[in-house]
Amino acid sequence: MAVSLGLEDVFIKYTGLTFIDGNAGVLRYRGYDINDLVQNTGFEEVCYLMTNGELPNSQQLAEFKKSVKEHYKLPDHVMELISDLPREADTLTMMETAFASLSSGDYQWNKENDRKQVPKILGENLGIISNIYRHKMGMGLQNPDPKYDYAEAFLRNCFGNADEKKISAMNAALVIYVDHEVPASTTAALVASSTLSDMYSCITAATAALKGPLHGGAAEAAYKQLLDIGNVDNVENWFKTNILDGKRRLMGFGHRVYRTYDPRMKIFKKLATTLEQTDEQKKLFEIAVKLEELGVKEFGGKGIYPNTDYYSGIVFNEIGFPIYMFTTLFGFSRVLGWLSHITEYVEEEERLIRPRAVYTGPDKRDFVKIQDRK
Ligand code: CMC
Numbered sequence: 001m002a003v004s005l006g007l008e009d010v011f012i013k014y015t016g017l018t019f020i021d022g023n024a025g026v027l028r029y030r031g032y033d034i035n036d037l038v039q040n041t042g043f044e045e046v047c048y049l050m051t052n053g054e055l056p057n058s059q060q061l062a063e064f065k066k067s068v069k070e071h072y073k074l075p076d077h078v079m080e081l082i083s084d085l086p087r088e089a090d091t092l093t094m095m096e097t098a099f100a101s102l103s104s105g106d107y108q109w110n111k112e113n114d115r116k117q118v119p120k121i122l123g124e125n126l127g128i129i130s131n132i133y134r135h136k137m138g139m140g141l142q143n144p145d146p147k148y149d150y151a152e153a154f155l156r157n158c159f160g161n162a163d164e165k166k167i168s169a170m171n172a173a174l175v176i177y178v179d180h181e182v183p184a185s186t187t188a189a190l191v192a193s194s195t196l197s198d199m200y201s202c203i204t205a206a207t208a209a210l211k212g213p214l215h216g217g218a219a220e221a222a223y224k225q226l227l228d229i230g231n232v233d234n235v236e237n238w239f240k241t242n243i244l245d246g247k248r249r250l251m252g253f254g255h256r257v258y259r260t261y262d263p264r265m266k267i268f269k270k271l272a273t274t275l276e277q278t279d280e281q282k283k284l285f286e287i288a289v290k291l292e293e294l295g296v297k298e299f300g301g302k303g304i305y306p307n308t309d310y311y312s313g314i315v316f317n318e319i320g321f322p323i324y325m326f327t328t329l330f331g332f333s334r335v336l337g338w339l340s341h342i343t344e345y346v347e348e349e350e351r352l353i354r355p356r357a358v359y360t361g362p363d364k365r366d367f368v369k370i371q372d373r374k
Contacts, residue, residue: 018179068126078101078124165275177334186334225251235294253310
């Protein structure tokens with residue numbers, strides 16, 4: 001019996017959320033091209049679009065923003081929980097813990113009300129991720145200021161200030177990472193939601209799947225590669241030793257769906273040069289460009305091209321974030337994609353996800369009591 005390892009090319013749901021053409025390098029949310037959304041919308045507009053199916057008018061957007069801002073303030077027990085975690089803990093582990101603690105345990109899915117939870121969870125998300133950063137940095141925890149929209153409130157709660165370029169880059173990063181159909185983390189969220197588990201628990205399950213270097217952790221791994229190379233003159237030698245001869249994977253390259261350039265990667269590459277760069281950041285960018293050339297030359301023929309995580313770490317670092325935040329920043333945005341997919345699934349399909357496994361173990365055996373075993 002054939003098994004689809006990795007569920008490759010298995011379609012597990014219908015969706016009106018995200019369209020990907022992996023051969024042409026196209027990504028759309030609800031029919032809108034990712035480039036148009038990044039250039040013309042803020043994160044909250046995309047949140048409204050994903051949640052309600054249409055772009056909001058000005059009044060709808062203002063009301064949506066207000067309902068998110070009402071939940072910027074985290075419950076005290078979540079603040080206490082984050083500040084009690086060891087500061088050296090992984091930021092994704094902190095994210096899992098904080099979301100799990102918001103689960104009431106007696107949640108009932110309700111088609112009339114599920115989407116109304118989205119602004120609340122987005123508001124809490126902002127409080128959680130910005131306070132994870134504050135805790136890691138040894139700063140006291142504080143609630144985001146509802147005077148500001150999402151991206152700005154986030155940066156201000158992390159850094160105390162935010163300039164226009166950084167707010168715009170943060171907005172773009174948030175929009176870029178919103179959704180990507182059903183990668184491992186979204187599938188994990190769907191599996192949990194298909195049992196009618198609550199939304200917070202679904203986010204916790206998704207966060208666990210996001211953590212690994214083959215998924216969300218790739219931005220961190222790709223950035224560490226650049227640090228390891230250290231100098232643009234060392235790129236060719238490093239590539240030969242590690243990738244060609246060492247048979248290591250080039251991180252930030254390859255994708256299960258794209259067989260060409262990931263359109264999100266192109267946006268991040270451009271963003272990296274629109275932000276101010278220190279000499280060190282300039283150097284890492286140059287290394288990345290040179291490494292991209294070698295990678296495409298070697299692997300492009302096999303349909304392996306740079307993906308969204310290739311340049312995103314550089315952009316996150318230019319905004320001001322250290323490496324340990326990269327995967328969590330991906331999750332910060334993707335919470336919206338997870339919520340969009342689980343509400344869509346429970347509302348439209350509501351079928352328990354329960355695949356099968358082909359048994360390859362021993363045939364029936366006679367039981368041997370412990371005293372008779374050799
Ligand atoms: N570097 C070198 N070779 C690669 C790479 C890579 N990054 N990715 C795939 N290959 C090769 C692989 O060795 C295999 O070669 P062969 O057929 O000769 O054995 C072939 O391509 C197919 O690989 P696969 O692992 O079966 O393909 P997949 O569809 O499972 O891979 C992937 C998808 C993302 C896991 C893989 O490309 C990879 O490990 N990339 C590096 C990690 C990374 O950047 N992940 C971020 C993905 S995008 C953001 C996200 O979704 O989170």
